[in-house]
Amino acid sequence: MSAAQNIPTRNRDGASAVTNSFDPSTSPTATFTSPSNSFSHRASQSSSTKQLKPFNTQDVKVLLLENINVTGQDILRQQGYQVEALKSSLPEDQLIEKIKDVHVIGIRSKTKLTAKVLEHAKNLIVIGCFCIGTNQVDLTAAANAGIAVFNSPFSNSRSVAELVISEIIALARQLADRSMELHKGIWNKVSAGCWEVRGKTLGIVGYGHIGNQLSVLAEAMGMSVIYYDVVNLMSMGTAKQVPTLKALLEGADFVTLHVPEIPETQNMISTEQFGYMRKGSYLINASRGTVVDIPALVEAMRSGKIAGAAIDVYPNEPAGNGDYFNKELNTWAEDLRSLKNLILTPHIGGSTEEAQSAIGVEVADALAKYVNEGSTVGAVNMPEVNLRSLTADEPNHVRIIYIHKNVPGVLRRVNEVLGEHNVDKQMTDSRGDVAYLMADISNVNQRDIASLYNSLEDLGSRVRTRVLY
Numbered sequence: 413m414s415a416a417q418n419i420p421t422r423n424r425d426g427a428s429a430v431t432n433s434f435d436p437s438t439s440p441t442a443t444f445t446s447p448s449n450s451f452s453h454r455a456s457q458s459s460s461t462k463q464l465k466p467f468n469t470q471d472v473k474v475l476l477l478e479n480i481n482v483t484g485q486d487i488l489r490q491q492g493y494q495v496e497a498l499k500s501s502l503p504e505d506q507l508i509e510k511i512k513d514v515h516v517i518g519i520r521s522k523t524k525l526t527a528k529v530l531e532h533a534k535n536l537i538v539i540g541c542f543c544i545g546t547n548q549v550d551l552t553a554a555a556n557a558g559i560a561v562f563n564s565p566f567s568n569s570r571s572v573a574e575l576v577i578s579e580i581i582a583l584a585r586q587l588a589d590r591s592m593e594l595h596k597g598i599w600n601k602v603s604a605g606c607w608e609v610r611g612k613t614l615g616i617v618g619y620g621h622i623g624n625q626l627s628v629l630a631e632a633m634g635m636s637v638i639y640y641d642v643v644n645l646m647s648m649g650t651a652k653q654v655p656t657l658k659a660l661l662e663g664a665d666f667v668t669l670h671v672p673e674i675p676e677t678q679n680m681i682s683t684e685q686f687g688y689m690r691k692g693s694y695l696i697n698a699s700r701g702t703v704v705d706i707p708a709l710v711e712a713m714r715s716g717k718i719a720g721a722a723i724d725v726y727p728n729e730p731a732g733n734g735d736y737f738n739k740e741l742n743t744w745a746e747d748l749r750s751l752k753n754l755i756l757t758p759h760i761g762g763s764t765e766e767a768q769s770a771i772g773v774e775v776a777d778a779l780a781k782y783v784n785e786g787s788t789v790g791a792v793n794m795p796e797v798n799l800r801s802l803t804a805d806e807p808n809h810v811r812i813i814y815i816h817k818n819v820p821g822v823l824r825r826v827n828e829v830l831g832e833h834n835v836d837k838q839m840t841d842s843r844g845d846v847a848y849l850m851a852d853i854s855n856v857n858q859r860d861i862a863s864l865y866n867s868l869e870d871l872g873s874r875v876r877t878r879v880l881y
């Protein structure tokens with residue numbers, strides 16, 4: 413990250429300090445431009461318990477991609493931030509252009525925030541994934557650049573579980589094929605190869621938030637449940653954990669995948685694994701497209717080994733609605749489209765009104781709390797650090813956020829800088845190579861802020877410094 417950044421910090425009068433404020437080479441007066449009206453916006457607070465807003469929130473630029481729910485947009489607008497919301501994702505070149513300017517970005521599962529893209533994000537302080545998965549973000553590159561990442565760990569879990577339940581019955585009854593035939597005017601009343609799900613075994617791979625919900629729902633339909641997970645977990649109901657993926661594949665009539673996209677889950681279900689599955693069994697993938705080797709699935713379905721499948725996620729997904737899903741994007745797309753009893757959905761596992769509005773609130777709240785107060789509670793790539801909010805009866809306080817390399821001796825040097833003031837409270841924690849320090853210091857005047865800021869920026873361990881309030 414270059415030092416020349418344009419990140420809002422706070423002036424004593426609450427006015428904007430978005431003036432190359434993080435470039436130590438610029439004059440401190442460019443950073444803290446308001447000699448008069450110290451804490452004037454505080455004085456205007458009528459209640460001593462009312463929460464303060466740091467800096468001029470109108471300077472915070474937010475870019476929301478992929479049709480983020482209006483609940484989230486509203487929360488961010490109510491903060492006073494400038495919010496631009498787009499319906500779809502952006503291709504890399506356009507994303508690089510747009511991201512240069514913004515302090516906050518909100519995405520869902522499609523937008524790839526790679527190290528290359530993040531290199532251009534000079535002003536970015538925080539990323540909100542308005543979904544569960546965070547595989548689309550280079551979390552380490554973000555942390556090393558002092559950019560916190562938040563997600564919504566379970567707001568759409570139930571929606572995914574309900575979709576999968578519907579697919580289990582739909583596959584067992586060849587529902588999609590019958591419906592498509594009748595849409596074409598063909599009456600095809602058959603019972604061969606159609607089954608009840610009662611008494612069948614569901615095999616859940618990845619027994620986390622979604623796997624758990626599914627386990628309960630499946631048992632309520634009279635199914636037996638087995639599951640495989642890399643960690644030892646408490647079973648819901650009478651579900652049984654099995655020791656290996658092979659044991660799960662051999663024992664299940666329906667296999668459903670709910671693992672994250674990580675190197676270990678890449679092509680987790682391929683030719684060898686289809687070999688272990690029961691003849692006439694079914695596969696459901698609503699996790700990530702890279703978890704299933706699609707040519708191997710096509711082969712297993714053509715051979716009759718797999719009687720049906722439901723696929724919600726793909727290795728390459730179009731950027732937005734209306735974009736075409738064909739072999740220009742994926743070489744095997746035409747093969748999939750030609751198969752019977754194969755339900756193809758456009759990554760809608762979490763797409764319900766309930767899930768999207770809950771996610772909008774949860775992630776937007778976390779973003780605002782991070783921007784305004786520096787709290788990393790719930791962050792997926794930073795240590796979780798928080799101090800209680802400053803209130804109007806704590807005048808002349810400043811909150812320092814210092815993100816730094818996790819190397820010996822930093823705290824001593826930081827405290828030498830802060831030590832000239834009264835450090836009311838301080839919290840620090842580290843995660844991997846990055847550490848996060850939050851400190852509230854009192855009796856700070858205008859000149860002190862500039863010098864505090866510059867002294868912290870000058871320390872070699874600095875990743876990012878923010879001064880709030």
Ligand SMILES: NC(=O)C1=CN([C@@H]2O[C@H](COP(=O)(O)OP(=O)(O)OC[C@H]3O[C@@H](n4cnc5c(N)ncnc54)[C@H](O)[C@@H]3O)[C@@H](O)[C@H]2O)C=CC1
Nearest residue numbers: 544545618619620621622641642670671672698699761762
């Ligand atoms: N289709 C859609 O719209 C949606 C898809 N998802 C995907 O579903 C995934 C799972 O979501 P949650 O249940 O909320 O995640 P979770 O983190 O609660 O559970 C994942 C489980 O997978 C297990 N696991 C990890 N690696 C494994 C491996 N190699 N073998 C077996 N188990 C392994 C973990 O121990 C954990 O118990 C997400 O990571 C996301 O990619 C999530 C929401 C919506």
Ligand SMILES: O=C(O)C(=O)COP(=O)(O)O
Nearest residue numbers: 520521522543544545762
């Ligand atoms: O929550 C997730 O991980 C999902 O896959 C849902 O993604 P979406 O918000 O629909 O792009």
